[in-house]
Amino acid sequence: MVLAASVGSDLFRGLLQGMPAGAVYALVALGFVLTYKTSGVLNLAFGAQAYVSAAMYFKARVLWGWGTVPALILSVFILAPLIGLLLERLIFRYLRSSGAVQKLVVTIGLAVAIPSIFDVLASFKVLSGRTPVGVINNGATVFYDPFGVYAFSRNELVAMGTAVVATLGLAALFRFTALGLRMRAVVESARMTEMNGINAERISAFAWTLSSLFAGGAGVLIAPRFNTLAAPDFFNLMVVAIAAAAIGRLLSLPLALAGGVGLGVLIAEVNTFLPRWTDQFTWLRPIQDNLTPAMPFVVLFAVLVFLPGIRRSHDAGDPLASVDPPPRTLGAAPPDPGRARVAMVVQFAIVAMLGYVVWTQADKSWMFLITQAVVFGTIFLSITVITGMAGEISLCQGAFAATGAFAVFQLVDHYNMSVLGAALIGAVIAAALAALLSLPIRRLGGVWTAIATLAFAFFFDAVVVRLPFVGGGSNSLLTGTRVPRPVLGPWDFSDDRAFLVLALVVFVVTAVVVTQLRGGTFGRTLLALRGSKPGAESIGISGGRARLTAFAISGFIAGLGGALLAMQQKNVNYTNNFAPFAALFWLVLVVTFSMRTVEGAAVSAATYSLLDSVVLKGTFLGWLLRDTSRIPGIFPIPSAWRFILFGLGTIQFARHPEGVLEYAKRRRSARAAQRRETPPGEGPGPPTAGAGEGAEARPAAEVTT
């Protein structure tokens, strides 16, 4: 009886403990649902929007000494809606007819760019060691303990109350008002809504303003939960909250509230009972140590994989899409063979010249950066396979790359294995991991695959990296995760120039393999599946097998690249190189340039590694001016601009999913074709029927290199 009473009271305490955290998850989940219902966008920039308002509130309230109300008005009621309005006017208005995956990638870019834009414009620096203040006086210091079991702080009570009121208010908005109905109608089909005399643009602008206002409010309310004020915290919290939102398939506000609170309570109960059980059952200890921090990501993954509604939900299409012309192809038009030969010679000459300059002139630091660019080129080729060829958005490429890097560290450190052999084994492990991951998510639609891989990336970050046989456990804290350079017969790659050659050989071989795969049966199979899954299956293509193979190949390439990166830096450097947020930036870069081509991976890698040193620091300008003293005062440009430039670069992806490089090629080909068709002296003339950009295009598999 005593034991039962104790279990009962512990359950009750866990319930109360979990509710404040659950309310925070619910607030973010509600915002997620609100954005999705009113704009049709799975907005991964929600956390970034919340961060901006929280930071603005902190700046006004604490640094400028404003009162709570004016600080709230500025951060939540002016800045947040303004951001929403700008996002709609400048970006999402033009993306209404884009696919859900394209919109998702844009929001990933915005998640990267928005915090940096705010930090640069408002001169805001990441605040660590100071807990942000709430909206109520003494919110963190005054407590209420209604049941004598758990004391709620005033901040927690405000968050819980707001979550309930917001659920009721938003549900009423959607259920009982014409505006709510119109917002849902615009998401379904803006064109059909306009046919009924409704101004879809105004409705859409209002929807974005409202959801952004909610993001701002949520940001200010949840900020006191952290002991710091940094954008990644908000992003992580948002990923957790997606689990709650996903329970209601992003459509149900009450289910999002229940999901958020349920998640909070579940985590609290596990934290309450696991320590007690581990005293009795020691085999539970590793689970307690490792699983608890990753609980939200495990729940998110489980929700995505096991909830039948998620598996069945596919990207909603505009009902009018059936009367639209066929979608245009994404590959560049085949260039004139003569021009292509000239372009190839010119490109080869430029690369050879750059290679010569690097080989003869580059000092140690430049050699390091250039080698790093080549290695990242290999890693980015994994994105070319999984996203460019298979059309899947994988947000855990960093985890696969880290698997390769850690494998080299472990195998060399513990088993004294050959470094190159360990790298190959690491790549195989990464391939197996990727293949394994693709199995449970094989039936998920595009957007959900992206979220599931994001959950896995965070799970890897929170759990797998901490396992002693992966990240080295406490040993690595003392000794680091050192990785030696390889030696192969007479070649010692500890010399930087020799290692550059090795990295180049790996990149070229991988690039050739990727090109061959794309032009062969596998590439065409993926092309067919991406074009139409029912169409592909009707001729005997197995979508599941093709997807599994694509994940495995992509994992292998990422693992190999990760191992090379660890060798190059002589250390795994997990946080700098492979953390989930860094890997998001990889995707943003590759899709912006060109996700389908080797050239896209190479240019993205060069940009990733060299933009800071070559462009932002003014080095290149100084070289052009031949005098470093003449470099304008705006240099060096803060490296945050790197995130801003390429975060915003994804907007290009939504408009031109082929990437800026392919788009430029297509435009050049279209112009050349028009010139060929126009007799001399007649001027450009009107374009021929169907000879737009898309009409000039040819399949990527045939023409891209």
Next chain:
Amino acid sequence: MSLVLSVRELRKRFAGIIALDDVSIDIDEGERVGLIGPNGAGKTTFFNCMLGMLSIDRGSVQLDGKDVTGLSVSRRARLGIGRTFQRIELFPDSTVRDHLFIAERIRRGNGRLWKDVMGLGRPRRDELARCDEVLELLGLGPMADEPIERLSLGQCRLVEVGRALMTEPKVLLLDEPSSGLDRVETTKLADTLRDVQAEHGFAMLLVEHDVELVASFTTRCYVLDFGRIIVDGPSHEVLASPEVRAAYLGSMEPIQ
């Protein structure tokens, strides 16, 4: 003639609605069979259940005497069930010839990953020759290298037929092929399908709204209404039956 496709007592329920109520059909080798019914009768659901795109509550599908009920869509396709779609399902980034080539490569089953890596995965001459043969048969030869965005709807439907033909189907299921086509295009499509069938000898199941097309194209037909087969028999007799008229037009008395 032997049975090529036999569907027995197929049942599908969505929540409380019985979409297919013990539907059975048989198709003989080389036969052209029609399946008609008003909107919402369950024709497309039947197609999707038969192909494995939707799970079924009970029933069986046999192809050439082999039970394929539990097999995946792609496996059924490889065994010989070809299909076209009411809403075009082509591959936007591929040319007309590419559509046929990938189907041919999958049929042959010789697309290995190692061959791709070694550069042996590119189209071979004999494969392309077979694609061109079918393209000529369908009258698509001149546009073999065109991306599908330049084709008319009728041409897109022919590309789907060509793609399905490359799998060497034992039975070809056509889902409302006349949808979106005018009378002239529909007649041309029907003529082409007749020619193609004469050459390849497969059976066809035509799901169609266009009663005229069904009457002229099929020899036998089934009528589906509210998920049940209400009539079957020779097409001209079925289409003249009062039950079919009632299903399509309701129970209105003719205006005197």
